[in-house]
Amino acid sequence: MTLLAGPSSPPLNRLVRAELHRVLSPKPVRYALGALPLVLLALAVSAYLGHHTDVASAWRSAEAAYRAYAEEAASRPAGSVEILSPREFFDDPRYLMAKASFVDLRAVLSGLSLAALVFGILSGGADWSSRVMLTLAAAEPRRSRLFLTRGLLVTGVATAAAVLTTVFFVPLLLVVAQFKGSLAETDGRYWAVLAVVGARGAVLVGLVALLGYGLAMLTRRTATALGIALAYLVAAGRVVQEYVPALAEYELAGITFAVLNERLLMETDRTTCVGEAACLVMREGTTATPAFLALAVHLVPVVAAAWWRFARRDVG
Incomplete structure (x- = not known):
């Protein structure tokens, strides 16, 4: 009696190559990766054009604003107006690398995390709408291996993109600071904190991509997953607040803000904070550890449910 053997799984290296090609093959993904260096260059050019080194002119503007404020304050009852100095009206026109680079890097990595969410959704949902997933599941009967392989590739590609973004963007900001600003206080502490923020950002981007992938694999529809993600991003903050x-x-x-917030790591900022809100962040800001734990609360149930549905339920 002859037994019919079931379909065999392809070698892991072949599966990885095939899935990597499939993850990177959609035109939106290729175009986005190709445009990323141009976007970073445009942001650096914008920073270059938006700053200058004429500090004396900025001080004259600050003193003029202070005089106008002082004249207005003199016409009001004593004690009803806060006493200020010209310093409070001074806006340094230079690109201060030690502070501005963190703001710009945070903005870029925050935007990249949103792009990674969409990337994960596209990677997890496209093959369902085209029915290609039926063929893939037949070719790779070990569904858990297929789910895990693509999930890790989506996470890895997004993480690598974030690392390369930091590596490419920071030197551009250094050029801006060299010609239109200042490199003061960019000491060893600064570079250590910058490296930590960049590493955190890369992990964040990778995990958000995995969240998008899990959401799409769970819903099995790209449009549905995108709709859920958009509804969450638009409504969650308002509802929670x-x-x-x-x-x-x-x-x-x-x-995202807590993971990319450098202020809790900059010891000097703890003693030189200005303003009630800034000082509150120094004392009570959310650290990266609880932020990543909160992200895990979002991520783990979605990915676990997606894996269970894909591995244990019919894909038809």
Whole structure:
């Protein structure tokens, strides 16, 4: 009696190559990766054009604004107006690398995390709408291996893109600071914190891509996953702020800020903070550890449910 053997799984290296090609093959993904260096260059050019080194002119403007304020304050009852100095009206026109680079890098990595969410959704949902997933599941009967391989590739590609973004963008900012600003205070502490923020950002981008992938694999529809993600991004902050404001730091926007916030790592900023809000962040800001734990609360149930549905349920 002859037994019919079931379909065999392809070698892992062949599966990885095939899935990597499939992850990178969509035109939107290729165009986005190709455009990323141009976007970073445009941001650096914008920073270059938006700053100058005429500090004396900026001080004259600050003193003029202070005189106008002082004249207005003199006409009001004593004690009703806060006493200020010209310093409070001074806006340094230079690109200060030690501070501005963190702001710019945070903005870029935050935007990249949103792009990674879409990338993950496209990677997890495209083959369902085209019915290609039926063929893939037949060619790779070990569905868990297929799910894990693509998930790790999506995470790895997004993480690598974030690392390369930091490596490419920071030298551009150095050029801006060299010609239109200052490199003061860019000491060893600064570079260590910058490296930590860049590493955190890369991990964040990779995990957000995995979240998008899990969401698409769970819903099995790209449009549905994109709709859920958009609804969350638009409504979550408002709903949380309205009904459970204590959790505002643990929705996705708050998590992103906490992960990319350098201020808790800069020891000098703890003693030189200016303003109630800034000093509150120095004392009570959310650290990266609870932020990543909050991200895990978003990520683990979605990915686990997606794996269970893909591995245990019919793909037809």
